[in-house]
Amino acid sequence: MVLDILIHGLEWASIYATIAIGFSLIFSASRIINLAQGEFVMLGGLIGFSLYSTHLPLFLIPFLSAAIVASVGIVLERVAISPAKRASPTSLIIITIALSVILRSTAALVWGPHTFRIPSFFAHLPAGTQILFFDLDYILIVGSCFVSIIILGLFLKKTRLGRALRACSMDPTGARIVGISPEKMRMLSFSISAGLGGMVGVLIAPVFYANSDLGLNLGIKGFCAAVLGGMGNIPGAIVGGFIIGISEAMGASFASSYKDIIAPVLMLFVLYLKPRGILGGRS
Amino acid sequence: MRRDLKKGVIFALIVVTAPFIFRYVIFYPLEPLLRAGFFVMLAVSLSLVVGLAGQISLGHGAFFGIGAYTAGIMATKLNLPFFLTIPIGTLSGIIAGFLIGYPVLKLKSYYLALATLIIGIATYEFFKAADSLTGGEMGLYNLPNIQIGKIEFYSPFSHYFIVWSFALLTVFFCDFFSTSPVGKRLKALHSDEEAAECVGIDVFGLKLKVFVFASAIAAFAGTLFAHCSYGTIYPGEFDVGLSIKIITMVVLGGMYSVYGAAMGAVIVSLVPEVIRRIGDFFYMDLTQVTHINDIIFGIILILFMIFSPEGILAKKEEKSA
Amino acid sequence: MLEVKGVSRYFGGLVALEDVFLEVREGEIVGLMGPNGAGKTTLFNVITNLIPPSKGEVYFKGEKITGLAPHEVTRKGVVRTFQNVRVFEHLTVLENVEVAVPENNRTGFLQVMFPFFKLNSLNGFIEEKAYTYLKIVGLAHLARKNSSSLTFGQQRLLGIARALACEPEFLLFDEPSAGLNRQEISELLKVIENIHQRGTTIFIIEHNIGMLMSLAQRIIVLDRGKKILEGTPERIREEKKILDIYFGRREKCSV
Numbered sequence: 007m008v009l010d011i012l013i014h015g016l017e018w019a020s021i022y023a024t025i026a027i028g029f030s031l032i033f034s035a036s037r038i039i040n041l042a043q044g045e046f047v048m049l050g051g052l053i054g055f056s057l058y059s060t061h062l063p064l065f066l067i068p069f070l071s072a073a074i075v076a077s078v079g080i081v082l083e084r085v086a087i088s089p090a091k092r093a094s095p096t097s098l099i100i101i102t103i104a105l106s107v108i109l110r111s112t113a114a115l116v117w118g119p120h121t122f123r124i125p126s127f128f129a130h131l132p133a134g135t136q137i138l139f140f141d142l143d144y145i146l147i148v149g150s151c152f153v154s155i156i157i158l159g160l161f162l163k164k165t166r167l168g169r170a171l172r173a174c175s176m177d178p179t180g181a182r183i184v185g186i187s188p189e190k191m192r193m194l195s196f197s198i199s200a201g202l203g204g205m206v207g208v209l210i211a212p213v214f215y216a217n218s219d220l221g222l223n224l225g226i227k228g229f230c231a232a233v234l235g236g237m238g239n240i241p242g243a244i245v246g247g248f249i250i251g252i253s254e255a256m257g258a259s260f261a262s263s264y265k266d267i268i269a270p271v272l273m274l275f276v277l278y279l280k281p282r283g284i285l286g287g288r289s
Numbered sequence: 290m291r292r293d294l295k296k297g298v299i300f301a302l303i304v305v306t307a308p309f310i311f312r313y314v315i316f317y318p319l320e321p322l323l324r325a326g327f328f329v330m331l332a333v334s335l336s337l338v339v340g341l342a343g344q345i346s347l348g349h350g351a352f353f354g355i356g357a358y359t360a361g362i363m364a365t366k367l368n369l370p371f372f373l374t375i376p377i378g379t380l381s382g383i384i385a386g387f388l389i390g391y392p393v394l395k396l397k398s399y400y401l402a403l404a405t406l407i408i409g410i411a412t413y414e415f416f417k418a419a420d421s422l423t424g425g426e427m428g429l430y431n432l433p434n435i436q437i438g439k440i441e442f443y444s445p446f447s448h449y450f451i452v453w454s455f456a457l458l459t460v461f462f463c464d465f466f467s468t469s470p471v472g473k474r475l476k477a478l479h480s481d482e483e484a485a486e487c488v489g490i491d492v493f494g495l496k497l498k499v500f501v502f503a504s505a506i507a508a509f510a511g512t513l514f515a516h517c518s519y520g521t522i523y524p525g526e527f528d529v530g531l532s533i534k535i536i537t538m539v540v541l542g543g544m545y546s547v548y549g550a551a552m553g554a555v556i557v558s559l560v561p562e563v564i565r566r567i568g569d570f571f572y573m574d575l576t577q578v579t580h581i582n583d584i585i586f587g588i589i590l591i592l593f594m595i596f597s598p599e600g601i602l603a604k605k606e607e608k609s610a
Numbered sequence: 611m612l613e614v615k616g617v618s619r620y621f622g623g624l625v626a627l628e629d630v631f632l633e634v635r636e637g638e639i640v641g642l643m644g645p646n647g648a649g650k651t652t653l654f655n656v657i658t659n660l661i662p663p664s665k666g667e668v669y670f671k672g673e674k675i676t677g678l679a680p681h682e683v684t685r686k687g688v689v690r691t692f693q694n695v696r697v698f699e700h701l702t703v704l705e706n707v708e709v710a711v712p713e714n715n716r717t718g719f720l721q722v723m724f725p726f727f728k729l730n731s732l733n734g735f736i737e738e739k740a741y742t743y744l745k746i747v748g749l750a751h752l753a754r755k756n757s758s759s760l761t762f763g764q765q766r767l768l769g770i771a772r773a774l775a776c777e778p779e780f781l782l783f784d785e786p787s788a789g790l791n792r793q794e795i796s797e798l799l800k801v802i803e804n805i806h807q808r809g810t811t812i813f814i815i816e817h818n819i820g821m822l823m824s825l826a827q828r829i830i831v832l833d834r835g836k837k838i839l840e841g842t843p844e845r846i847r848e849e850k851k852i853l854d855i856y857f858g859r860r861e862k863c864s865v
Binding site: 469470471473474476477479480481483484485486487488489490491492493498502545 | 658660679680681684685689690692696697698699700701705706708709710712713714715717718719732733736772773775776
């Protein structure tokens, strides 16, 4: 039983962790809390659905969706964030909230209020195929999140661009002095976070669903995870994602109707007791 | 003082004549006007916290919901009469305001915004989750109408006038409040908390008091809402979107101005109606129009935040100060 | 009247104050000087409890004030001004002073709600009181102006008026002459002397040594968080150590 919960929780944990990384990445690069992060997930799912209808080769769809959402992220950053130079942090929060509303409503207009499902990416294989007792879809989700996190980590540690991003997060002024442009880093962080979100969205579409309300729910959970681990702290986002994923799985087996309240409550606890998060984010 | 009186009288006149014009001249239902009344109370109370004291609260809708649900539960489960559900509902808002405000107001600026945002989300989730108490996703129904003694008020007109009387009272009172000694102290702590502390102002205590006060007003509005909602309330009415709408109203109307917030409330309530009518004219689906509404308001809000974070009426107010 | 007993303040590894003992008696004007970073403003912050001390206590009129909230310290009669003034930008000049008046503080939420009509006269009373303080510093003619539109020197005076409105028995001035021109400084001197003559005890941080020498009856010198000298202005002037501190130490360098 406990193993079941852990396994099930792991799936959601990796999803929340990836979304949370999206939050923390943008925050670490630009001190902005992008409350529209969840909508990137939503867009990923919906775009994935549309791409599916065009009968493209299945393996291309996740990459293409992620890429398209990443571009949307860049557009948003250029259009709504960059011009708001003089805005206080709170105004920026309100801006990103407004952005999430716009994204959600636009999606609802374009795709309508329906909920879409796409078949598993492995539909062409015999049903019930498993590797080591795990469903292929499950492996795809957990595996992709895992792989993306590792790739992101390598990017941040080993590549010049990644190191520039980290430098910017530690000291934007110092970074500027050595020739790194915080504005470009902000744009980069938006595109990566959007891409990550989009990827999550398209990958969970077969297992879960895709509609215009998806972003709100997952975004909130991912946000709570990011704050839990420390906003701006990427390992913290992973930790936070895991805590919430596993807690929800446990909660679901005890009192299923209260499942959705776990994440906000945990986040409130952290905000009161240790506002910087478990692993200590940046201020 | 005299200029404010003129503003107030004009406002009151408009409020009194509007429903008649709506009903008998344009043949339009009164619901949007009624909703505007609630929003005025919500926006004006929030403007005390956000505008005067400078504390960003993104979860004000939660208190509206707490007041509404408490009154609703008192009415349906305990069969309490109207004149009891109202004070109990308001009291629940006061208690919630204190319990929430005490830890939250110790946080600094955007942690505060986030915490209040999450409080808003958490209360919404709670309304959905606590089936036995709140009726879960379906909400509460069979809520009684406003009943004073033997007279039951069920017509939209009566609802309108009752709600708007309180709305006007709230506006006048909060405006009066903002120019009172307490209001000035709040503005002082808005300007510089440490300096305010050093001239003898109990900064935290004052922040908490204004927060509780605003929550009480919101909860009171909620209790009225529970009795004017055609008998049902459901969680969807108290979600994050509500709190965002309220802060939009405050922002639009000028963060520092009570009348501005009231104006903002009216605009944000009524403009969607206008757009809806235009949409009807082009045979658009109602939900589509709602989405277009949200998009438009989102864009307006962003533009405001970029170009003038203080709101429309703020400039006028600054000069008169 | 004010006793600082063994106050130390550390910020991580940095020693801002170390074992400071000093005393200011009623009716005195005492100066506090020392090079930048000596801990003077930190000492003021600890006295008013904006920052708690890491060690030690502060007593006012025999009562321990360490641990009280800053606004309570102010209400006990210990009031400070700020080096960078910090006027309330959202308020007019007059209102800046009004909020400091004790009667304003006593007018809370309940008073606004219930004695609805008494409020007008109370408002008037507070306004009048605030006016008198503005007159003392010579800013009465600017009463209705927005406080952020004042010049720096005027804002400085406003800060003093605001501090006076708190009805202090003990006033802490933090570099009041910084950023002022010669004329403004002489006006400031007159104002401070005026305040002292009315019976307020004054503790003043200053870099303007000439001003300090003419004002203060006694001077305390801090350096690197420690009290190193104390005495009358004449005595301090003669001490060689002062030159050392202000113009750099002569240390043996091993080259």
